[in-house]
Amino acid sequence: MIRLVRAELRKAARPLVGAIALGLVLAAATFAWQQQALANQEVGFVNSSLSTPEGIAASAGQPQIPTCDQLGLPPGPQCDQVIARAREAYQAQRDAMTHQADAYRAAVHTAAVQQNPLGAGQMAAWMFASILGAIAVFLLAAGQFGGEWTGGTIATVLTQDSRRWRLLAAKLISLLVLAEGLLLLTWAVLAALAFLFQSQYSMPASNQVSAAEAVAVAGPLLARSLLVTAAFCVLGVLAAVITRNALGTLLLALGGLIIWMALVLIHPLVYVSVGYWVSGWMGFTNDGFSSGQLWSGVPSGVSQPTELLGLVGLVAVVLVGVVVSTIRFQRLDIAA
Amino acid sequence: MTDREAIDCRGLTKRYGDRLAVSAVDLTIHEGEIFGLLGPNGAGKTTILKMILGLVRPTAGEIFVFGTKAPCPEVLRQAGAMVEKPSFYPWLTGRQNLQVFLDSGPPGSPGAIDRALAAVDMTEAANRRTKTYSQGMGQRLGMAIALLRSPRLLVLDEPTNGLDPEGIRDFRQLMLRLSGSGVTVLLSSHLLSEVERLCHRVAFLSRGRITDLRSVGALQGSLEEIYLAAMDSQTEVAR
Numbered sequence: 001m002i003r004l005v006r007a008e009l010r011k012a013a014r015p016l017v018g019a020i021a022l023g024l025v026l027a028a029a030t031f032a033w034q035q036q037a038l039a040n041q042e043v044g045f046v047n048s049s050l051s052t053p054e055g056i057a058a059s060a061g062q063p064q065i066p067t068c069d070q071l072g073l074p075p076g077p078q079c080d081q082v083i084a085r086a087r088e089a090y091q092a093q094r095d096a097m098t099h100q101a102d103a104y105r106a107a108v109h110t111a112a113v114q115q116n117p118l119g120a121g122q123m124a125a126w127m128f129a130s131i132l133g134a135i136a137v138f139l140l141a142a143g144q145f146g147g148e149w150t151g152g153t154i155a156t157v158l159t160q161d162s163r164r165w166r167l168l169a170a171k172l173i174s175l176l177v178l179a180e181g182l183l184l185l186t187w188a189v190l191a192a193l194a195f196l197f198q199s200q201y202s203m204p205a206s207n208q209v210s211a212a213e214a215v216a217v218a219g220p221l222l223a224r225s226l227l228v229t230a231a232f233c234v235l236g237v238l239a240a241v242i243t244r245n246a247l248g249t250l251l252l253a254l255g256g257l258i259i260w261m262a263l264v265l266i267h268p269l270v271y272v273s274v275g276y277w278v279s280g281w282m283g284f285t286n287d288g289f290s291s292g293q294l295w296s297g298v299p300s301g302v303s304q305p306t307e308l309l310g311l312v313g314l315v316a317v318v319l320v321g322v323v324v325s326t327i328r329f330q331r332l333d334i335a336a
Numbered sequence: 337m338t339d340r341e342a343i344d345c346r347g348l349t350k351r352y353g354d355r356l357a358v359s360a361v362d363l364t365i366h367e368g369e370i371f372g373l374l375g376p377n378g379a380g381k382t383t384i385l386k387m388i389l390g391l392v393r394p395t396a397g398e399i400f401v402f403g404t405k406a407p408c409p410e411v412l413r414q415a416g417a418m419v420e421k422p423s424f425y426p427w428l429t430g431r432q433n434l435q436v437f438l439d440s441g442p443p444g445s446p447g448a449i450d451r452a453l454a455a456v457d458m459t460e461a462a463n464r465r466t467k468t469y470s471q472g473m474g475q476r477l478g479m480a481i482a483l484l485r486s487p488r489l490l491v492l493d494e495p496t497n498g499l500d501p502e503g504i505r506d507f508r509q510l511m512l513r514l515s516g517s518g519v520t521v522l523l524s525s526h527l528l529s530e531v532e533r534l535c536h537r538v539a540f541l542s543r544g545r546i547t548d549l550r551s552v553g554a555l556q557g558s559l560e561e562i563y564l565a566a567m568d569s570q571t572e573v574a575r
Contacts, residue, residue: 007439014427152423155391156481159417160441162390162407167440334391335352 001173004166008144008174016143020136021182027132028186032114032123032193039111040201042104047204051101056094063090112209115198117191119214124187125221128179129228129282131261137179137229138253141236144178145171146249149240155334164329168237172322175233180226187222224282231274231314232257234321241329270302271309274317281310341403342367342489342520343388348397350383350544357383359544360397365522365537367402367488370515372531372552373524375541381524382420383544385491388522389417401489413442416487418495422478426467430458430477433466437481444485452480455510471498479507490514492523496530508534 049055065086068079113119127133148154157167209217239253263273270276278284343365350358358380365371373381386392388399390407399406402414424433434449453459456476461469466477475498482490490511496504511521511534525531531538532552540548 003439003443007436010428010432010436010439011425014425151425152421153425155386155419156417156423156437156478157440158391159389159412159415159419160437162409162412331393333393334386 001166001170004161004170005173005177008170009177011144012140012174012178014143016139017178020139021185024127024132024136024182024186025189028123028127028190029193031127032120032190032197035107035114035123036111036197036201039108039203043108043203043207045101045104047206051105053098056097056101059097063087065090108203108207109209111197111201112203112207113214113217114190115194115201115203116209116211116214117194118211119209119218120190120194121187121218121222123190124183125218125225126282126284127186128183129221129225129278129284131257133179133225133229134232134235134257135254136182137175137232138236138239138250138257140175140178141171141233141240141253142246142249144175145237145240146243146246149244150246158334165326168241168326168329171240172233172237175236176230179229179233183222183225183229221282227281227311227314227318228278231317231321234318234325238321238325238328241325241332244332267302272313274313276305277310277313277317279310280305280307281314283307340367341365342369342401343522344400345384345388346398346400348384348387348399349395350380350387350392351395357544358387358394361544361546363539363546363549365520367520368515368518369537370511370521370523370535372535372538373522373541374526374528374531374538375524379541380544381541382493384541385417385419385493385522385524389415389419389491391419409442413485414487415489415491416482416485417491418478418482419491419493421497422474422481424466424469424474424477427465429463429465430469430480431462433477434462434480434484438484442485448484448486451486452483455483456480457506472500472503475499476503479510488519490519490521490523492521494525495523496525496527504530 045051050059063086065083068075068083071079071082073079073082110122113122128136148157158164161167235257236249236253239256240249243249243252257274261273261275263269264275341364343363345361345363348358348361348363349356361380361384363384373384375381383392387394388401388406390412401411404410424430425436428436431449431453434452438444438448450459453462456479458473458476458480461473466474469477475495479492479495482492496507499507508530511523515521523531523535535552537549537551539546
């Protein structure tokens with residue numbers, strides 16, 4: 001199996017993989033830069049008393065709750081209703097200000113983590129667990145597996161060893177290895193950029209994070225992104241054995257994923273949306289600035305996805321995808 | 337050539353939907369034999385080769401290779417193949433392509449790549465990317481892939497396509513040498529002269545059926561007639 005995986009990795013020495021790596025690095029650098037710029041704007045506010053609960057209360061001012069006399073209404077249920085609505089509106093305004101302050105605080109913390117080379121991996125993990133990571137993995141799958149049919153090499157490969165499950169396993173493993181290699185490359189570039197960010201967007205000492213804290217933030221995210229990437233690899237392989245060509249692999253995998261993500265907008269189906277699962281597993285929220293926002297859009301009234309639901313959903317994607325791909329590939333005729 | 341069976345196909349049938357590609361083919365090929373499959377396009381030659389190699393699943397029938405029921409890893413371990421137009425990874429060199437295909441199956445013996453390249457006279461061009469290869473060079477490299485594991489059985493689909501006269505002569509000499517050392521060769525071809533000069537026996541295919549099977553020595557110049565008859569038969573059905 002190691003020889004087979006090695007053969008698959010040899011095939012990856014191609015321009016497509018270089019182009020994917022370049023695209024990912026540029027995207028990561030752009031995101032990171034935006035994040036630093038936003039944090040730089042807001043760090044003053046975050047460190048001021050204006051962002052504390054007291055400061056927010058002071059900014060919001062005293063609640064302007066009218067009396068029944070001022071409303072020209074007789075005391076009673078109608079007046080009480082109007083007053084209750086005014087109280088709710090005031091509270092909603094304060095909640096929004098608190099929410100905004102929390103979001104800025106999170107953005108500044110994220111940027112601070114990003115300024116530590118060890119913590120820079122968090123952005124790479126976010127990206128690989130987002131639609132950008134999915135696009136990268138599907139492009140790899142299209143080239144590395146769908147391309148075997150487009151290029152006509154599949155027949156020659158399968159005449160070397162008739163055990164198709166081994167080839168499928170090698171494709172999956174090599175895709176995962178390649179994707180993780182790209183993640184490490186992205187991390188390395190972001191780590192190098194961290195020094196630039198430190199000098200260009202230097203933060204007050206109180207906002208800076210230690211190496212231990214940076215690792216504590218980025219480490220779990222990187223580990224969790226592995227399962228999401230594995231799910232993308234399985235979907236890419238499944239699309240390849242269904243369409244049996246490079247372009248079809250990309251279109252089916254990406255189209256399918258986008259439709260699957262879009263289920264998040266349909267209330268009863270939100271719980272079976274891949275976007276919901278990834279958000280739960282990775283701990284993405286709609287707050288702050290992160291690539292995780294690429295999965296956002298949970299309709300109001302729907303609770304934040306749980307970690308367990310995310311884990312179960314993504315493991316199910318991997319298992320079902322592997323079984324279906326294997327059966328399909330095993331039964332395929334390699335016709336012209 | 338020996339009396340031992342290298343390939344034994346019994347009632348081999350392949351149906352694609354309504355279309356019958358191969359119909360109840362019985363075929364026995366002996367060890368060390370060079371056996372030719374002749375027939376027009378769509379006669380079922382490539383489908384038979386692919387079924388023997390496990391690339392296409394037979395709808396009915398059985399295949400035994402060296403006494404072992406195919407498809408199975410043991411069969412492919414002893415076989416080398418070139419099916420349809422040889423395809424490679426164009427961004428890799430010829431040598432790198434051979435390494436990829438060698439690593440995709442059971443390990444070959446030390447020096448397998450160099451020996452395969454030398455056998456098809458491709459040593460000098462081995463370090464060039466295959467996207468720069470001519471059709472003939474591609475055909476030679478495809479042959480080198482088939483020879484990588486020193487196979488006991490060679491399955492070759494139109495092996496001389498794109499080869500210049502010198503390449504065809506080299507190929508013929510290589511096949512005769514391999515056959516002399518006990519390698520069984522099953523090839524399909526359109527080239528009557530090639531089959532006539534190379535094969536011990538030949539089967540004529542039309543509409544997925546074997547219409548004639550005889551030793552080349554017994555043809556006595558009738559090869560072209562039989563082939564044309566097979567073609568006519570197929571053309572009539574197409575009409």
